[in-house]
Amino acid sequence: MGLQRQRDVISNNRIILSALLAFLGLMAAFAQPLNSPGPLGPPSDGPFTQYHGTPEFTFVRMVYTGLGPSGYYKAWYTDWPKSDRQFILGVRRLTNIRVASEPRTIAPTDPEMFDYPFIYSVECGHWNLTEQEVTALREYLNRGGFLFCDDFWGSWEWTNFERQISRILPGSKIVELPMSHPIFHSYYNINRIVQIPNVGNAMYSDQTHEQDGFHPHCRGIFDERGRLIVIINWNTDLGDAWEWADLPGFPARFSTYAYQIGINAIVYAMSH
């Protein structure tokens, strides 16, 4: 009975995902630029259209010093690069933002980081930041950068994260973001935090948590003017949902939420 139910769910998910992909493809077909200029000049590059030149937004993944040795499975490169590329496709299709086709990976110690006011970091529970990284990140956030933290689980990783973030922003307070916060409504209206499991659990298990991270949280750190500068997605794995959104069996409810919160965060950073 349970197996049948699971098959039905997978089958339903396939139908939903196929429909989503067909819809996106259809919209892309209709979004070709017109060849003839309108009465007020050439048509605009509206959403879903191609464009040239420097993009406005580049998805940047933070290259950091972690706890594990090189090749350790929980590090800055988890899910990279497919996750980033898939996420970019969604952002380009669903919003008006001019997103660079290729993601980038930049270390905080690289001054180039300051050219990109939005930075994504995965497995933040395994941060083991050097002093230079800490200083650069502090300056980055103080100048107006936005840090998106994802995919770390349980109390042990949280404790390590908390210790590391307090080095970056000493004295800052981490708060639970209420569902009324603008980040949940800047593009999509998100009414609840979803726990997204890793791809294995999502496909083949009912379990959504890892370690003792039973409940998903979306927390944040604000600057002194009330602007959210760090979003902390704890006990959830958005990166996997972006990475495996094209997998026929991956539940659409997970990828939908992952795209929604990811896009909302980018729009929030670019509008607040």
Add this chain to the structure above:
Amino acid sequence: MTAIFELLFKYRPLLYERGTIAFDPYWPPYVTWILLAGALAGAWFIYRASAAALPWSWRYGLSSLRAAAFLVIILILLQPVLRIHSVLPQESFVAVAYDASKSMEIRDGPEGQSRLDVERHLLRSADNPWLDELGKKFKLRFFRFSHSAERVQAFEDTARHGQVTDLERTLDQISGELANVPAAGIVLITDGADNRSSDLDRTASRLRARNTPIYTVGIGSTSFLHDTEITGVTTARKVLRDTVMEAEVSVRSNGYAGRRARLLVLDRNRLLQNQEITLGSDGEVKVYRTHFSSQTGGPREFKFRVDPFQDEIIKENNDRTVLVEVDDAHPEILYVEGEPRWEYAFLRRAAVQDRNVRLVTLLRQADGKFLRQGIESPATLEKGFPTDRAELFKYKAILLGSVEASFFTFDQLRIISDFVSRRGGGFLMIGGRNSFGQGGYVNTPIQDMLPVNLGAGARDTQGFEDTEFKVRLTDYGYQHPITRISLAKDQNRKRWTDAPALVGFNRVAGPKPGATVLAMADSRAAGGADPVLLAFQRFGRGKSVAFTTASSWRWKMGNVHSDNFQELFWKQMLRWLVSDVPDPVGTGTEESYYAPDETAVIRAEVNDESFLPLNNAQVTAQVKSPSGRSTPLHFSWDVEKDGSYVAAFKPEEEGIYEITSEAFQGSRSLGRAKSNFLVAGSTKEFHNASMNSALLKRLASESGGRYYTPDNAGTIAEDISYIDKGSSSHLEEKELWDMPFLFLLLVGLISAEWILRKRRGLA
């Protein structure tokens, strides 16, 4: 010159100007013709006899000289006379008006005496007989004047001198007093340092039409040897709190060319600014820009001062006070952005820090999907960009980001244009791939408004440049309120030099002829001629700015976090855009500063919510005195200007007055407006206080009178006696046959002939 003329022609030029020359011979006219013919023939025949001895040229020359001598004799025999109208004694009135304003205290007389001393000397009959002579011929009426004329019995000095000189009002009043009597003229004794009149020429013409010429007597020196003077201060009368204000201070100096002086700005007695200036050449008016700010709200008295030199004649004119209302308002600015951009986010962050500006934004996140921020109520911009003028006109400035022209309907584009030209709002277009020509704004109402040329058509439009470049300010850019990041000049230059490079701009086809360019992209990086980065121009009642890049956020991310360069730039930009943008109902006085004995003229401008002037409104006001007493005022419509209403108020105490006016249409209130004005002991009389002989000469000539100095004022009585014509006059004939000029001419002609004859051996 006049004396030589009088010696040769017997009478002064004025008599010839006013009279006509006629002949009064003892014989009938045909005798004159016979005499003329005889004289010419006689002259010819005299030299006919010696024809053989003389060449033709000599014969003609000598004959001509003889003929000319005969003609002069005939002219004398014709009894020439000067016919001129002369007033009947004691039949006409003459007004003698003397200046009793504060500027008459200036001691610029030849021996250091004051203008008042010169005036006193001129008007005391014991010192000067001309007044007695005048009194014998005319009935005299004395007036003392400053801001208005006051009838007095004779010259009398007062302890308190007027703080304003209003010649127009004075002459109008005197003319009114003489309206019902035969008036022969007005003697106006003054330094001409008028600081109130608006149309003196009209007054002069009116007096000429009434045959009442003005005889002006100029007292004082036309220029001072050693003096510095603030001739004017131009600054906004109303600014938002914490705004860095700019003032243009005009300074004229004499005797200190190239010398250095200190220009100070004081908020009452607190020093706000102290800068060194280099004075111009003698008589030159140089304009200096100075910047200052005030954190305190409400009406503020700012005093501008050039520190006086020891040997200056007038020290009072080194100060100027202006009243500026530091407003704690929160004007709304609408920003429409076509796509999520970092520029949008960082601009909003900068704007949010300024509590005196409210930024309302409409961000298109996807096709048909918008994010509204900074809105007052859920209904604000619910239907997108306003289609209704009233809804749009409540904002004071509009910012367009990377949003293409086709996003708007043609009507909306026209409303935006009206927003600037008619409503007087501020407009800014920010660079981007859908801005300027790249956004299809060619041939739209927005194109007319922009300070930059977009090219002839869509095909001319060049692409968006992705180049990295440094910003280079123009000379004016370093001083403009938008781009002056630091008050200290050197520091300002350094901050611009150190500012991080930007990336990407819209290439436009140069600035429009009337535009002011504040910043360019550095040509070395951009290639070719320096592209315009920041420019503005006036458009109708408002102003339009073009900022062709959208990467100013890099000033924030590329600088240390404590550097507020980017925030200051946007704060100043937004404040400048909303500065001086009118409200539908506005009020204010014609001057910000009145002397205690002046009447304040208060104006109100009334428009409906679409900024169409209303002529059928009822406007009332309460004027609150410094002691807190309120006086109600009712305005009347000014027929000369649509939507304009006027009222007068006579202040009774010194200090800052507050006007609160409200306009109604029926019982519906159209809006309220507040304004302030200052009543204080004024130094106005010491500004532009050199004797204005040009004005007095013009006044005299346009009214048919004459201009005098104290030295030649003695002939006034005689000059007034001879008039063009009038009811109380008789015709006088003055003989001219005995004028020395005719005898000298006759002697000269005969002598010349004799000398020539002598040379040829004919004598």
